[in-house]
Amino acid sequence: MTITEIKNDIIEEFAMFDDWEERYQYMIDLGKTLPLIDGQYKTEDNIIKGCQSKVWVHADMKNDKIVFTADSDAIITKGIIAILIRVFSNQHPKDIIESDTDFIDQIGLKEHLSPTRANGLVSMIKKLKMYAVAYQTQLN
Amino acid sequence: MNGTLKHTNFDVETIRKDFPILQRKVNGKPLVYFDNAATSQTPQQVIDTIVDYYSNYNANIHRGVHTLSQEATDLYEQARLKIQKHFNAKHSHEIIMTSGTTHSINLVANGFSSLLEKGDEILVSALEHHSNIVPWQMLCERTGATLKVIPMNELGELVMSDYEALLSENTKLVFVNHISNALGTINPIEIIIDKAHQVGAAVLIDGAQSCPHLVPDVQALDVDFFVASAHKICGPTGVGMLYGKEEWLNKLPPYQGGGEMIAEVTFEKTTYADLPHKFEAGTPNICGGIAFGTALDYMNSIGFENIAAYEKELLIYGTQQLLEIEGLKIYGTSANKTSVISFNIEGIHPYDIGTILDKMGIAVRTGHHCAQPIMEFFNIPGTVRASFSFYNTKAEIDALVSGVKKAKMMLS
Numbered sequence: 265m266t267i268t269e270i271k272n273d274i275i276e277e278f279a280m281f282d283d284w285e286e287r288y289q290y291m292i293d294l295g296k297t298l299p300l301i302d303g304q305y306k307t308e309d310n311i312i313k314g315c316q317s318k319v320w321v322h323a324d325m326k327n328d329k330i331v332f333t334a335d336s337d338a339i340i341t342k343g344i345i346a347i348l349i350r351v352f353s354n355q356h357p358k359d360i361i362e363s364d365t366d367f368i369d370q371i372g373l374k375e376h377l378s379p380t381r382a383n384g385l386v387s388m389i390k391k392l393k394m395y396a397v398a399y400q401t402q403l404n
Numbered sequence: 405m406n407g408t409l410k411h412t413n414f415d416v417e418t419i420r421k422d423f424p425i426l427q428r429k430v431n432g433k434p435l436v437y438f439d440n441a442a443t444s445q446t447p448q449q450v451i452d453t454i455v456d457y458y459s460n461y462n463a464n465i466h467r468g469v470h471t472l473s474q475e476a477t478d479l480y481e482q483a484r485l486k487i488q489k490h491f492n493a494k495h496s497h498e499i500i501m502t503s504g505t506t507h508s509i510n511l512v513a514n515g516f517s518s519l520l521e522k523g524d525e526i527l528v529s530a531l532e533h534h535s536n537i538v539p540w541q542m543l544c545e546r547t548g549a550t551l552k553v554i555p556m557n558e559l560g561e562l563v564m565s566d567y568e569a570l571l572s573e574n575t576k577l578v579f580v581n582h583i584s585n586a587l588g589t590i591n592p593i594e595i596i597i598d599k600a601h602q603v604g605a606a607v608l609i610d611g612a613q614s615c616p617h618l619v620p621d622v623q624a625l626d627v628d629f630f631v632a633s634a635h636k637i638c639g640p641t642g643v644g645m646l647y648g649k650e651e652w653l654n655k656l657p658p659y660q661g662g663g664e665m666i667a668e669v670t671f672e673k674t675t676y677a678d679l680p681h682k683f684e685a686g687t688p689n690i691c692g693g694i695a696f697g698t699a700l701d702y703m704n705s706i707g708f709e710n711i712a713a714y715e716k717e718l719l720i721y722g723t724q725q726l727l728e729i730e731g732l733k734i735y736g737t738s739a740n741k742t743s744v745i746s747f748n749i750e751g752i753h754p755y756d757i758g759t760i761l762d763k764m765g766i767a768v769r770t771g772h773h774c775a776q777p778i779m780e781f782f783n784i785p786g787t788v789r790a791s792f793s794f795y796n797t798k799a800e801i802d803a804l805v806s807g808v809k810k811a812k813m814m815l816s
Contacts, residue, residue: 284431284763289814316755316771316786337785338753339815340760 267359270351271367278371287372288340295342299349301333312387317341319388323395329354330399332392344368344376344385352392357403360396365389414710419795422447422702426795433765436800441585441744441791442769443635444616450638453698457691465690466664466681480690483697484680490700491630492621493647497679500653501693504644505612508631509579511646511683512608513539515656516577522548525574527567527605529591530556530781531584534774536610540579549576556781560587560736568599575605582614586775586789587736588744590614597627606652612636616793617715617742619708622647634692639699643692646683653679660685711794715743718792718801725805729812735787743792746773749808752815754788760811761788766804 265273281287301310305322312319317338324331332353336342351367352360368374376385420426423445428435437445457479463472465480481496488496502508520526526540530553544551554567562580571578578600583590597607608629611620615632622630629652633644648656658665658676662685667675676682703711722745726732731750748754758770771786772779779786790804 285814288760288763292814317753318785338755340756341753 267351267355267363274347274350275367275370284372288343291343291347291373292339293343294346294350295339298335298342298346299333299353301335305333306335312391319345319385321345321388321391321395323392323399325399325402328356328403330357330360330395332395334388340376341385344373345388347371347373348385348389348392352396357396357400361393361400414706414714414794416714416795416797419706420797422449423795424448424451430765430767431763436766436796436803438790438792438796438800438804439767439769440616440793440796441588441613441636441789443641444638444793445795446640447638447699447702449702450640450695450698453695454640454691457694462691464687476690479694479697480688483693486697486700487645490619490704491647492623494623495650498647498650498653500646500648500680500683501688502631502644502646502683503642503689504633504635505610505631508629508644508646509536509608509610510539511659512629512631512648512656513543514659516543517546518657519655520547520549520576523574524549524576525552525570525572526550526577526579527552527554527570527575527600528578529554529562529580530777531560531562531587531589531591532579532581532775532777533585533610533612534776536579536581537777540577553777554580556778559738560584560589560778561738561740562589562591562596564592564595567596571599571603571605573603575600575603578605578607579610580607581610581612582620583617583742584736584775584778585613585744586773586778586787587738587746588613588741588791589736589738590740590742592740593627594625597625601626613742613744616703617708617712628652634696634699637696637699638702639696640689640692643689643696645696650679653683656683658682658685662686664688706794714794715792718796718798719743719745721798722790722792722801722804725801726808729805729808731812732808735782735784744789745791746787746789748784748787749812752812754786756815757788757808757811760814761804761807764803764807764810766807768804 301320301322306320310320310322317336319336321334332349334345334349336345425445461476463476465477484496484499487499493499526549528537528540540551552570555563557563580591580596582593593609600607606628609627611630611632615637628649630647635641665677665682665685667677733748735746754770758768761768769789773789
């Protein structure tokens with residue numbers, strides 16, 4: 265599936281919910297499905313420090329596609345990461361570089377991407393893109 | 405200035421009407437504001453002062469011959485007198501107007517640069533806010549002095565025997581917050597000051613967290629420096645004060661150079677203005693200073709005895725109700741604490757709880773509260789902190805408790 269197709273799927277899924285509780289419950293459940301980062305990569309180097317919750321990200325290249333794994337110590341943060349990874353993992357670096365995260369706004373989770381949330385997500389998206397740029401350079 | 409203050413009997417519903425923000429909704433729910441230790445809300449009387457200032461008195465102070473400037477100067481200096489009276493300072497020139505507690509602390513730390521040398525020691529408590537640690541680390545780097553830490557125990561109290569053991573003739577400064585922002589512990593500052601003076605050390609007390617709850621008497625305390633911020637006491641942000649004993653303030657060199665702080669300037673030499681202006685370079689936060697005075701008037705009209713008694717009631721009620729939640733642990737359990745409850749629920753990150761509470765219109769603080777050493781002590785990433793003020797109600801605490809229960813259910 266392309267990034268756009270996955271995004272549309274997610275938007276459709278979230279459109280089913282009537283209130284914030286259902287949305288958050290779904291997100292919390294998604295957090296439990298997050299492809300977890302291998303213990304050996306859960307290092308200080310791979311940590312993205314938000315003010316409050318910690319986020320770890322790792323990237324591997326398989327068949328010219330980037331596979332992301334991650335973790336966080338906060339479960340709501342984990343839920344958002346799961347959504348982002350579902351969109352960006354198993355994609356070509358070029359497609360990751362060119363895509364945006366506007367869909368987060370459309371599924372009613374915009375507040376989590378505000379820099380004041382201090383949850384490390386903004387830095388995380390930057391890091392995903394940095395990985396994509398780095399792998400794209402290798403492919404060139 | 406307008407804004408008459410009337411509060412003879414303590415009635416929380418009447419008091420709440422003074423705070424326009426308490427009427428608003430957040431995420432569709434009535435706001436429950438429990439982040440008072442970060443900043444207090446602003447009563448209409450203080451808002452009126454700010455509007456009134458810019459509508460009628462706005463001018464630069466201390467140098468204009470025109471009427472507006474003189475009126476603004478009078479109001480500003482009246483505010484200084486109100487602050488002096490409130491804290492019972494001996495002289496009004498012992499009150500330095502600053503941008504807040506952090507500015508006040510840095511002013512003192514900078515001043516001590518010229519008074520310290522290698523081998524001197526500075527003591528700070530393990531309960532400090534970052535703003536109370538970093539300036540002293542910087543001061544130690546500049547002077548070669550050593551920073552030592554007064555440890556805390558499991559209850560979140562300072563270990564006084566260790567404090568006494570740390571004191572020596574090398575101790576030049578002791579820095580302790582009156583009340584811990586992260587845990588609410590009230591420190592025994594009378595004893596701390598007395599013991600420090602016995603070895604000839606000066607004491608700075610950070611009153612940012614105590615001033616909303618009680619009235620410190622700087623002369624009775626015999627404290628050398630005392631600092632506070634207006635925005636924790638129903639005043640505006642960006643203004644605060646430093647109290648310093650006259651002899652200490654005379655010893656310290658000026659902090660910043662600029663207008664207001666000079667007596668005479670030639671290219672060869674500048675002579676500094678007398679206290680308090682020596683430390684008040686540049687145009688100050690005039691409106692903020694005046695509103696700081698109104699905020700103190702407001703708090704005093706309600707009465708600090710009333711405030712303390714009511715907040716104690718809220719603390720006891722909140723503690724009882726929250727502890728009924730299984731797996732909830734409170735950090736900072738000293739018998740001597742203010743209306744702050746710092747807690748966690750087993751297995752749940754405080755950030756997650758804070759996020760869910762926000763969806764229900766409940767404002768709490770989550771994280772390390774700029775006091776990472778305390779979090780390291782308890783080996784936790786942070787806490788959820790609910791801090792109550794005199795305008796909060798038991799019904800709001802009930803909303804918090806059901807909010808936490810819901811968060812627990814969703815996150816477990």
